[in-house]
Amino acid sequence: MAGGGAAASALSSPWRALLQRALDANAHLKHSTFFQLATVGGGGRPANRTVVFRGFQEHCDKIQINTDARSNKVGEIKEWPLGEICWYFTDSWEQFRISGIIDVIDGSSPDPAKLQQREKAWFASSVKSRSQYLGPCPGLPVANDDHVKDVHLDPSAGPVDAYCLLTLDPEKVDYVNLKSNQRLMFTRTKEGDESSDWMAEKVSP
Template sequence: MWWQRLERSLELNAEQPVSRFLQLATVRADGRPANRTVVYRGLLTPPQSTQRWVSFVSDARSDKHDDLARCAWAELCWYLPITREQYRLLGRAHSVSHDDPAAWLAEARRRAWERLSAASRAPFFGPPPGSILSDNAPDKTDISADTHGIPDTFCLLYLVPRRVDHVRLASAAVPVPTRDVYVADSDVDTTSPLTWRVFHVQP
């Protein structure tokens, strides 16, 4: 399935830190696209499910959250330089905040925070992303944190893929370029098992 391919591709590209960076495209309020780089934080497997969701982390005050609150459809795009592959994952993205009712997601958020370095944690205690910095701005921003010390601004985000488009460019290992498109049988976001169909298409 696509996630086995993706995990194998990530292993083969592991020596390149850039292979953990991917682009997340959303739709702005005015219908224009927005795109930015995020760091891949692993696949989530919901309990009693065979699905795989793609996770990353973000500041709840950033624009992407406003975009996703209006339109949850988003696309991730990944280029893996060693194996010369592209993955595009289309689906709905959801955010997990400190008070998420799903305990396993709240726990995944906590684990994601624990894995962050001090430098990566610091901005979540700072001014909102995109705010104008001026010399006379106050040093401190008032941000509440839970009992684990995790600020409310910290969000785990995950994308529930519904279509995955995988392109392999020609290389020494791949004489002919390939493109496989995986399509889920349902558009509804549930944790129930999904059937995926794969199409080998012209790149």
């Protein structure tokens, strides 16, 4: 997974070594890179869905997620940018709850560096994944006789309008290991991703 390899560096956030170990231990399972992202929608309604881990942004701890700019979550996150990831590793019995602020990076971003990240993440995903963003608007009714149109995407074409990159910047990580029955709470004390910017505490599961 992109950015994963650098995770265990001595200087990086302390929970990343644990997460990298879990990713390695569960790598034989297709679903080990899926997690549930909770956000808050209109009227304070919690929303929760499975998404795919698309690696860390380079040189930091931000977690990348690909999504459709037309899906409900994008408008909801723009209104209220807090999220909590719940990532359970089914083979090693470890859970990571990662909370932080989510940045929505669609084609309208005024920041060239962000547009570049978005383009990079676009090309990092398969052509098949990219083609999904040419499909019908998620969540809208489909008529019974609708059949999926074959869409052709030029593999060298840049991100389409519907493609949106989300990045979650971790502020707290609640780690539980059900085999050892241990729980560690990591809290970011300073802006930054170095070991010294985080506090860790052993708490009761």
